[in-house]
Amino acid sequence: MSPIKKIRISELRLGMYLHGFDDAWIKHPFWKSRFLLREYADLQAAWTCGIETCWIDTSKGRDVLQAEPESDCDAAETGPPDVVAIEQENTSFNEELQRAAILCRSARAATVSMFNEVRLGKAIDVEGCLPLVAEIAASVLRNPGALISLARLKTSDDYTYMHSVAVCALMVSLGRTLGMDEEYCREAGIAGLLHDIGKALTPLEILNKPGRLTAEEYETVKLHTSLGHQLLSRDAAIPEAAGDVCLHHHEKMDGSGYPRGLCGNKISLLARMGAVCDVYDAVTSNRPYKNGWDPAESLARMASWKGHFDRTVLSAFIKSVGIYPTGALVRLHSGRLAVVLEQNKASLTKPVVKVFFSEQSREPIEVERLDLSDSQVDDAIVGREERERWNFPSLESLWAGQLSARH
Numbered sequence: 001m002s003p004i005k006k007i008r009i010s011e012l013r014l015g016m017y018l019h020g021f022d023d024a025w026i027k028h029p030f031w032k033s034r035f036l037l038r039e040y041a042d043l044q045a046a047w048t049c050g051i052e053t054c055w056i057d058t059s060k061g062r063d064v065l066q067a068e069p070e071s072d073c074d075a076a077e078t079g080p081p082d083v084v085a086i087e088q089e090n091t092s093f094n095e096e097l098q099r100a101a102i103l104c105r106s107a108r109a110a111t112v113s114m115f116n117e118v119r120l121g122k123a124i125d126v127e128g129c130l131p132l133v134a135e136i137a138a139s140v141l142r143n144p145g146a147l148i149s150l151a152r153l154k155t156s157d158d159y160t161y162m163h164s165v166a167v168c169a170l171m172v173s174l175g176r177t178l179g180m181d182e183e184y185c186r187e188a189g190i191a192g193l194l195h196d197i198g199k200a201l202t203p204l205e206i207l208n209k210p211g212r213l214t215a216e217e218y219e220t221v222k223l224h225t226s227l228g229h230q231l232l233s234r235d236a237a238i239p240e241a242a243g244d245v246c247l248h249h250h251e252k253m254d255g256s257g258y259p260r261g262l263c264g265n266k267i268s269l270l271a272r273m274g275a276v277c278d279v280y281d282a283v284t285s286n287r288p289y290k291n292g293w294d295p296a297e298s299l300a301r302m303a304s305w306k307g308h309f310d311r312t313v314l315s316a317f318i319k320s321v322g323i324y325p326t327g328a329l330v331r332l333h334s335g336r337l338a339v340v341l342e343q344n345k346a347s348l349t350k351p352v353v354k355v356f357f358s359e360q361s362r363e364p365i366e367v368e369r370l371d372l373s374d375s376q377v378d379d380a381i382v383g384r385e386e387r388e389r390w391n392f393p394s395l396e397s398l399w400a401g402q403l404s405a406r407h
Contacts, residue, residue: 198228254307
């Protein structure tokens with residue numbers, strides 16, 4: 001008989017080895033799904049998390065006291081899947097965009113508070129970060145383009161904070177694309193949220209400088225990786241992976257990065273993921289001294305940088321955000337220009353777009369929403385367009401609506 005047994009959460013006791021929850025990973029309150037229940041606080045957290053059933057491993061911990069399992073536990077001998085499936089509540093892009101806007105505001109406030117606590121010399125409330133990571137992950141799973149795209153619209157005042165939120169979302173999305181399990185996705189998310197925490201210890205006059213940094217100032221900013229790592233290493237509750245990503249997300253595959261000049265497989269997978277997510281959000285965001293690049297153009301440029309990124313990770317990243325991500329400016333076969341709204345999972349080259357301009361007449365046209373994967377739509381993307389060439393004043397409003405003015 002298999003030692004893996006399905007039981008009710010109410011049957012959990014100290015000394016049992018928790019093998020997994022019988023529900024979405026984002027709903028349970030722990031970093032890990034598999035561990036020995038030693039602390040009463042952990043047991044109480046499990047009892048009150050709202051999940052009804054779980055799996056235990058009786059070969060590594062104590063069994064239930066009852067001789068016979070409940071009727072709904074008869075399938076226990078088959079054991080749980082190795083990776084608990086995430087139940088996705090798929091939502092439309094517009095619906096999730098509204099929810100993401102609310103989440104962005106609360107996430108910004110939470111991240112600002114976290115950075116300020118660090119500036120005051122206080123410890124990071126890692127347990128307080130968990131609900132935020134869970135909410136971000138849930139939004140990404142419902143409709144990945146909404147939060148990821150909205151978090152890209154930053155003001156100069158909140159760049160550092162919203163960048164952390166955006167990288168968290170991108171890490172979760174990338175983790176799912178790479179087929180990572182629940183625990184790894186959770187660690188990827190928290191690593192993304194904390195990857196720039198060292199900037200809380202960077203002088204604000206440098207961090208918020210409206211122009212380009214001097215060489216000396218740049219060297220000061222580079223210290224954020226080691227400062228952040230030192231900060232995270234002090235707290236045993238923070239996963240080592242978060243500290244690793246914090247220290248190494250500026251390393252490059254050819255060894256030309258910092259702070260240690262690591263190369264190839266000497267850089268952890270999560271740090272290689274962090275490098276891609278960090279750069280993508282940075283180059284697509286508006287900064288005081290430059291406008292962000294078009295999302296599709298950014299992916300093309302990143303793919304052209306030899307020795308910078310892990311090619312497998314970058315390919316998975318492009319799959320996760322789309323060849324033509326939300327907000328990308330594209331040219332159609334018909335000679336019209338359009339902005340990408342959302343992806344079609346079945347075909348990355350045929351997203352949903354919003355047509356708004358005629359390249360031939362160089363005049364605005366009636367806005368039209370097109371699903372390029374629809375067999376009745378006789379049009380297709382022939383290439384991406386450089387934003388600098390057209391300088392449209394309200395491009396983001398075409399996909400984000402009034403929300404674009406709030407970010």
